[in-house]
Amino acid sequence: MPPPLFTTFPSLPVFVVESGENRLTSQSEKPEPVNTHSSSDVAAGEIESETQRKHHIKVQQHSKRRNPVVDKQGGVVGGSSSKDEVFIHPRRHHHHHRHKYHRYSSAQAMGGEELTCEGEPSQSEVSEIPLEQQQEQQPKPEPRQKLFNGMEHNRSQSGRRAALLQEVDRLTKENKELTINLQQLSHSSQDSGYQQTTLDETLRKKEEDIQILKDKLLKLEANNKQLKEQRDAYKAELQDIKHREGSASEQIATLKAQNQELNGDVTLLKNLVYRLNVELDRYQQKLHKQGATELPPLKVTPSEVQEKEASMSWRTVNKNALGPLLEAYQETIQEKNDLILDYEQDLNKFVAKCKQVVAENEKLYQDLEEANKQIAEKCGTWHTLNQDTSLVREENELLTNQLQLQKEKLQQIQVTYDERVAELTRDNEMLVNKFHQYRGDLLTLKGQYSVLREEYDRLKKDAENKVPFAIHSASVSECRRLLEELKAKYEGDRSSLASQIQELLSQKPHLEVQLFNVTAENKRLQIHVKTLDKLLKKAQHQCEELQSRLVTCQVSRDTSKRQLQKAMMFAEELVGEQENLLHQLHAKQEENNSIARLGTTIVYRMGSLKTKLKTVQKGAWAELDVVEKRIRQQETDVERMKDEYHREVLRLRNLVKQKESIISRLQQEKMKTQEDLEVVWRAATSEDLRIKEKLKQASFLSDRESDLFLNHNRTFT
Template identity: 25%
Template sequence: KSAILSSSLTGRTVAIPPPRHRSYSESDCSHTDSQTGFEPYASTALYTRDQWPDSMAGRPRLPSPQPDDDDDDDDDDDEEEEIEDTERDESHVYQSVEIQSRDLDIDAVYATPLKQDFSCSQVDDDADNSAFDTVSPLNTEEVNEAYRSAVELQQKLVQELREHNQALCAGNEALERRCSEKSQQILQLQQQLMHSPRERSHSTGESSELLSLRQQAQELVDENDGLKMTVHRLNVELSRYQARFKPLTKEECSQSGGLPVKRPSPPWLLDMKYLSPLLLAYEDQLMERDKLLKSCEEEVKRLRVRSEEVIQENEKLHAELGKRSSVSNKEWRQLQDQARLVLEENQVLIEQLELQHTKAKETHTKHTQEVCKVSKQVMLLEAEKHALEAELETVRKELQTLKVEFQKTCTTLQNSVSWGEHNSTTDKLKRQMEEEERIKSAEIKELQACVNALQAEKRTLLVEKTNLSTDVKHLENELQLAHQANRKAQRRIDLLKQQVEDSLEKELVAHQYLTSVVTLAEKTTYERDQLMHMASCLEKDKQGVLTRIIEGTVRLGKLQEKVKVRV
C-alpha cells in the first residue's frame, strides 16, 4: 500500500513507496553482490542458487586406440588432461561456492563455526524481535511459532541432507572402486591388444567396441565427477547450516548426559528391555515433529493466501488511487491552503498581540506623563494657594493696621472733624470696606472653587490611573494567557509531528517484518522443493550409472571371452 500522510500545520508530506509486484519466474532475478536484507515483496528468484554448471560440456573425450607404439604416452597425456580438467572443474566449483557465499553473506566453515558471529546474530535477532514486539501491531506469538517451525524445518532438512550426503558418499566410493576396476581391465585389454600385432589388422570391430567402452568409461568418469561436485556442494550447504546453527561446546557436551567416550558403554544401551521404551519415546517425538511440520506447512499456506489477498487488496487500492488521483490532489491542495491560512492567521494574531502590547505600553507611558503633568499642575496650584494665603494674611495685617489707623483717625477726627463729616466719611469708608470685603470673599470663593475643582480633578486622575493600571494588568494577564496558549499549541503540534513520525516508522517496520516472514517461508519451501528435486535427480543418475556399469561388465565379459578365444 502506498500511504500519503500530510501534516496540515507544517505543510510537510511523508510518502511510503509502493511495493513491487512479486514474480515467481527466474527471469525477474536482479542479483547484487551487496545484498544483505529482504526488500518488501521481493522476488523469490533473488535468493535462488546459481544454475548448476554443466559438468559434461567442457570435458575432453578419451582418444581412440591407435596401432602405434605411443599408446602409453597418449594415455599419460590423457591422464594429465583429465587432472587439469578436474582442477579446472574444482576451481569452477569453488568459484560458484564463493559466489553463493557472497550472495548469502555467510562464510563457509566446515567444522568449526564462528560462535561470536552466531552470538552477535542472536543478539541482533533478539533486539529485532524485541523491537518488533514493542512496535509491530501483529500477533507476535504466531510469528514466533512460525519462526520456530521454520527453524525446525531447516534442521530437519539439514538432517536429511546429511543422511543423503552419507548415502551419496558411499555410492560414490563404490562407483570409484568400480571405475578403477574398469580402468584396470581396459588397461589390461590395451596391453593384450598391443602385444598381439598380428591380430590388429583383424580387430576393427573390436576397436569400435573398445571405443564404445572408452566412451562409457568417460561417461562414468564424468558422472563420478558430477557426483563429486554434488557431494562438495552438499558439504558446502552443510557447512553453512553448521555455521548458522552452532554445535555444542565442550562444556555443554560435558554437562549433557551423553554416552561416555572412553569408559565402557552402559547396559541400557545394549539391552532391548531398556531400548524399547526409548524407541517408543523417539517415535513419539518423531510423530510430534511430523505434526509440527504439518501445522507449520498449513500456517505457511495460510500466510501465502494472506499475502496473496494483501497483494490483491494492494492492487485494488492502487487502482482506486489511480482513479482518485485528481480528487486527492485537489484535497491535498485544499489542505495545504488551509494550513497556510492557519499559519497566516496565527502570524496575524501574533502581530495583533504585539501591536496591542505596544499600544498598552504607549498608553501607559502617556498616562504616566499626563499624571506627572497633572501632579506638577497640582503642585503649582498648591504653591499659588500658599501664595494667595500669604497675600490674605498680608491683607489682614494691612486691614488691622488700617483699623488702627482708622481708630487713630477717629480719635483725631473726633477732636477735629464734625459728627456729620465723620459719619459721611465713616459711611464711605464702610462702603469701601464692604466692597473690598465682598471682593475678597468673592476671590476667596473663587480660589476655594478652584481648589475644589483641582482636588476633584486629582481624584478623577487617581481613579483613571488606577483604572489604567488595572487595564494594563488585565492586558498583561491576557497576553500571558495568549503566550501560554501559543506554547501549548506549539507543544501539541510537536507531539502530533512526533506521533506521525512514530506511526510512519511503525508502519515501515511492520512492512519489513511481514516481507521478511513471507520471504523466509517462501525461501524454505523453495529450498525444500529444490533439495527433493535434486535428490530425485541423483537417484535417477545413480540408477543410470548402475545400469551402465552392469552393461559395461557384460560387454567386458564378452570382450574377454573373444580375446581368450582369439588368443
C-alpha cells in the first residue's frame, strides 16, 4: 500500500537568542552550529484510514530520531545535513549598536521559540511532556506493554497536534507583533534605556528556562539509564527462562523414555499374568478330571523353610517391577480365601443334608423290605402273566406274516393295473393322432379335389373356347419362369433387407449409448453453467465492491489534493509574510549590522524553506501519481476480469450449443432409422401380399400353404 499523503510545510525560521553567559564566553570561540532541520507537519484534515495513521506514526518516530537534542551544556546538537545549519557569530559589544541589538533581542524573546514537526516537542515544551511520553523515545518495551504504550502514544500524538496548532497561531501573532515592533523601531530610538531593562529581564528568564531544561534532560537521562537496566534485567530473565525451558525439555525427554520403558514392563507383566492364569486354569482342570482321590500328596514343609526358600527365590526379582503382580496375586488369594469360607459353609449345610438323607435312606430300606415281601407274593401271578404274553406274541407274529403276504399280492396287482392303463392310454393317443392325420389328409384331398375341380372347369371352358395346347403350355412355362424370377428377386430383397436390419440393430445400442452420454454431458454442462452463473454473480459483486473502493479512493485522493492545496496556500502565505519581514529587514539594514546578519540568516533559511516546500510538493505529487497509477491498474484489472468472464461465458454457451446440436442430430438419425425400419417393414409386408396374390393367381399354392409361407417370412423378418 502506498504511503499516505501528508499536508506538510516547513517550520518557521528559528531566532536564537544568546544569554549573557554564552555571549561573554563565545567572543573568542567559533560560531555555533544551530540545526534548523526540524519541520512542522500540520494536518489540514483528519485522515481516517488506519494504515495511514500507522504510517504517520512511523514518520513521526523517524523525525524524532532526526530531531536535535539539547546538550548538557545548553547547546544544540543537530542530526541533519550541513545545508540546514546556521552559524550565529558572537555579538560585538559596540556602544552605538547595543540599544538596537537589545531591541531586536527583546522582540526575538517574544517570538523566538522553535516550531517542530507534528508529534515532536520543542525545547520550550520539554518541561510539559509527561514521563510516559518521554519513555517513547527510549528502547522498545516488552511485548506485554506494547498495547498500553501504543494507546498512550496515540493520545500523546493527538495532544501534541492540538498544542502545535496553538503554537502555530501564537507564532503567527508574534510574527505580526514583530513586524509592528520593527516598524516602531525607527520611531522609538530615544526609549533605549527602558528597553535595555526589559531585555535583561527576558534574558534572565531565558537563562532560567535553559537551566530548567538542563535539569530535566539530566532526569531524562537517568530515566533512560534506569530503563536500560530494566531491559538488561528482562533480557537476563529471558535467557534464564530459555535455559530452564531447555533443561525442562531434556527432563521431559528422559521422563518420556522412562514412561515408554515402564509401559513395556507393564505389557510384559500383563502377558506374564495372563499366561500364569492360563496355566493355573489348565492345571485346575486336570486336577478336577483326575478327582480328589488321585491328588498328589502335598509336601508339608516347615514355615521357616518355606520362608527361606521364598526369600531366596524372590531375592533375584525386581520388586518394583513385580509390585502390581504381587498385589493382583494378593487380591486373587483373598478371593480364594473368601471362596473357601463359602465352600466350608456350603459343606456344613451339605453334611446336615446328608444326615437327613441317611435317615430317609434307612426309612426307604424298611419300605424296600416290605415291598420285597409283597413282590414275592405277587411273583407267581407274574409268571402266569408272562406265559400268556408269550402266547399272544406268537399269535401276533403269525398275523403279521399273513398281512405281509396280502400286501405283496396287492402291490403286484397294482403294478399290473398301471401297466395296462399305460398301454391303453398309448393306444388311445395313437388312435387320436391317426384320426387327426387322416382328417388333415381328408381336408387336403378335399382342397386338392376342389382345386382340381376348378382347374377341370377352367380347362373345360378353355377347351370350349378352343385354346391351343401349345399356347397353354407356353403360358404355363412363362408363369413358372416369372414365378422363379419373383422368388429370386424376393430372396435377394429379403437378404438385403435382413442385412440392413441387422446393421441398424447393431448400430442401435451404440446410438443409444451415445445419446445417453450426450444427455449426461448436457446435464453436466447445465450444472456447470449454473455454477458459472453463481461465479458470475460473485464476480459482479466483487466488481461492485471494487468500484465502491475505487470511488472511495478517488474521494480520498480528491480530499488529499484539497488538503495539499490548503497546506500549500498556507505555506505560501507564511512565505509571503516572511518575505515581507525580509524586505523590512533589508530596509533597516543600514541602521544596524546585527540586523543585517540576521537578515542574511533569514534569507538563507527562506531559501532552505523554499527548497523544502519544493521537495514536499514533489513528494506529494509523486504520491498522487502513485495513487493514480494504482487506481488505473485496478481499473484495468477489473476490465480484464470482466473480459475473461465474458469470454468464458461465450465459450461455455458455444459448447452447450454444440452439444445440443449433436443431441438433435442423433435424435434425427434415430427417427430416420425408425422411419427406414417402418418403410422396410411396409415394403416387406406389401411384397409378401403381392407374392401371395401372384401365387394365388398362378394357383400353385393353396390358401393354407400361402399363409404358412407368409408366416414363415414374417417370423424370419
